[in-house]
Amino acid sequence: MSTQTPDTDSENEQPSSTSPQERRMAEKQARKEQREADEAAAANEIQGETVELKVFRYDPEIEGKEEPRFDSFTVPFEKGMTVLDALIYARDEYDSSLTFRHSCRQAVCGSDAFFVNGSQRLGCQTQIADLDGPVRVEPLPHQDVVKDLVVEMDHFYDQMESVDPFFDPDETPDDELEEQRQDRENREKVKLSTRCIWCGACMSSCNIAAGDNKYLGPAAINKAYRFYMDEREGENKRQERLEIIEAEHGVWRCQTQFSCTNVCPKDIPLTDHIQELKREAVKQNLKFW
Amino acid sequence: MSQSYDRGLIEDFGRWREFTAGMWAWVFHKFTGWVLIGYLFTHIAVLSTSMQGAKTFNSTIQGLESLALVRLLEVGLLAVAVFHILNGIRLLFVDLGVGLESQDKSFYASLVLTGIIVVASVPTFVSGAF
Ligand code: HEM
Ligand code: SF4
Ligand code: FES
Numbered sequence: 116m117s118t119q120t121p122d123t124d125s126e127n128e129q130p131s132s133t134s135p136q137e138r139r140m141a142e143k144q145a146r147k148e149q150r151e152a153d154e155a156a157a158a159n160e161i162q163g164e165t166v167e168l169k170v171f172r173y174d175p176e177i178e179g180k181e182e183p184r185f186d187s188f189t190v191p192f193e194k195g196m197t198v199l200d201a202l203i204y205a206r207d208e209y210d211s212s213l214t215f216r217h218s219c220r221q222a223v224c225g226s227d228a229f230f231v232n233g234s235q236r237l238g239c240q241t242q243i244a245d246l247d248g249p250v251r252v253e254p255l256p257h258q259d260v261v262k263d264l265v266v267e268m269d270h271f272y273d274q275m276e277s278v279d280p281f282f283d284p285d286e287t288p289d290d291e292l293e294e295q296r297q298d299r300e301n302r303e304k305v306k307l308s309t310r311c312i313w314c315g316a317c318m319s320s321c322n323i324a325a326g327d328n329k330y331l332g333p334a335a336i337n338k339a340y341r342f343y344m345d346e347r348e349g350e351n352k353r354q355e356r357l358e359i360i361e362a363e364h365g366v367w368r369c370q371t372q373f374s375c376t377n378v379c380p381k382d383i384p385l386t387d388h389i390q391e392l393k394r395e396a397v398k399q400n401l402k403f404w
Numbered sequence: 405m406s407q408s409y410d411r412g413l414i415e416d417f418g419r420w421r422e423f424t425a426g427m428w429a430w431v432f433h434k435f436t437g438w439v440l441i442g443y444l445f446t447h448i449a450v451l452s453t454s455m456q457g458a459k460t461f462n463s464t465i466q467g468l469e470s471l472a473l474v475r476l477l478e479v480g481l482l483a484v485a486v487f488h489i490l491n492g493i494r495l496l497f498v499d500l501g502v503g504l505e506s507q508d509k510s511f512y513a514s515l516v517l518t519g520i521i522v523v524a525s526v527p528t529f530v531s532g533a534f
Binding site (some may be wrong): 173183233234374377384390393394 | 409411419422424425426427498499500501504507508
């Protein structure tokens with residue numbers, strides 16, 4: 116609104132006794148008052164249904180905002196509106212300092228996992244219509260808050276990287292351009308595990324991961340599963356992966372609380388995969404023949 | 405990024421209202437497991453001090469069983485043991501990877517069955533104590 120030119124054409128105005136500076140100051144003041152009145156009117160005048168958002172706020176760098184608090188925003192509801200849409204509205208219309216990560220808006224990039232009404236969800240994948248108001252939006256639990264809804268993701272990424280999350284076959288084909296084909300059944304087996312978008316919702320929901328910073332966590336174990344189960348990698352790499360999986364802070368930390376499986380926005384059966392790897396670890400170590 | 409806000413333990417214990425079935429199953433399983441261990445030790449203590457002959461044994465047991473509190477605790481012990489066994493069986497299936505999609509339903513089933521068995525046992529445990 117501040118970029119709009121005022122209605123009055125100042126150049127054609129009658130010369131007056133006041134100085135140009137005083138005139139400009141007066142105009143500026145008038146515009147400011149007009150803008151504030153407009154904004155107040157817009158807030159009061161929302162037609163039709165509205166959503167009440169309660170958003171966690173915290174900013175260590177600004178005086179007066181270091182103490183965490185909740186801010187309320189009243190946002191006009193539209194059919195099909197997601198939590199992310201509502202946050203974007205609140206940021207664009209009311210408070211441009213409201214900070215949260217988002218990018219794709221279609222559950223692909225994994226940047227907008229929040230704690231919405233007591234559960235880890237992607238803002239862009241959660242319909243306002245499915246929630247009971249007021250909608251409470253908090254940063255992911257068990258991660259340090261950097262600002263507002265933005266949390267520290269370094270630890271999560273470290274855990275993901277610690278399982279070698281890339282295809283690493285023992286042998287590559289002689290011809291550099293030759294494809295390394297996977298058969299259909301094997302592809303089906305790893306299919307769901309490949310869907311992970313690194314959003315961190317699972318890790319945040321896990322009580323065990325919260326109490327044990329070395330625990331790989333559901334997403335990293337799922338990543339390990341994706342490659343451990345890939346038949347193209349070969350026996351050596353498989354053994355290496357198994358060592359990571361069954362290490363002290365690997366699969367055996369899982370206590371089958373199923374919270375990760377409940378929150379995963381890509382519906383990956385995380386607990387199934389962790390349990391399968393536990394059985395795999397036992398089978399590989401209990402060989403009597 | 406000089407500072408970041410760690411919400412500490414409050415968020416773990418303050419969020420119990422948001423716990424899902426599997427989380428409650430875990431909390432109850434831990435709790436019941438340790439209560440059973442606790443009972444095991446009291447059980448050993450009671451038995452080893454009352455093993456001086458038939459008389460002492462009978463008077464100890466009769467003395468304990470005449471206390472209404474002991475009768476109530478026995479109902480509680482049964483509840484704890486039945487839940488631990490039923491949920492233990494559920495966990496064994498979870499370990500085998502069987503029926504993971506219904507893990508919440510099997511937890512609720514363990515709770516309901518525990519309730520039924522405990523209620524049905526109350527007359528037996530409490531008869532004559534009040
Ligand atoms: C038929 C009887 C029982 C069954 C099927 C059973 C089953 C189980 C299972 C499957 C677990 C492992 C849970 C997990 O995966 O984390 C467990 C843990 C445990 N059980 Fe049992 N159990 C039985 C009887 C008992 C008895 C009689 C006691 C005590 C004397 C007991 C004490 C415990 C304890 C202390 C734990 C460990 C809890 C923890 O993780 O801290 N259980 N039980
Ligand atoms: S496994 Fe699911 S919840 Fe966990 S990071 Fe990947 S997409 Fe997110
Ligand atoms: S904005 Fe990309 S996953 Fe939600």
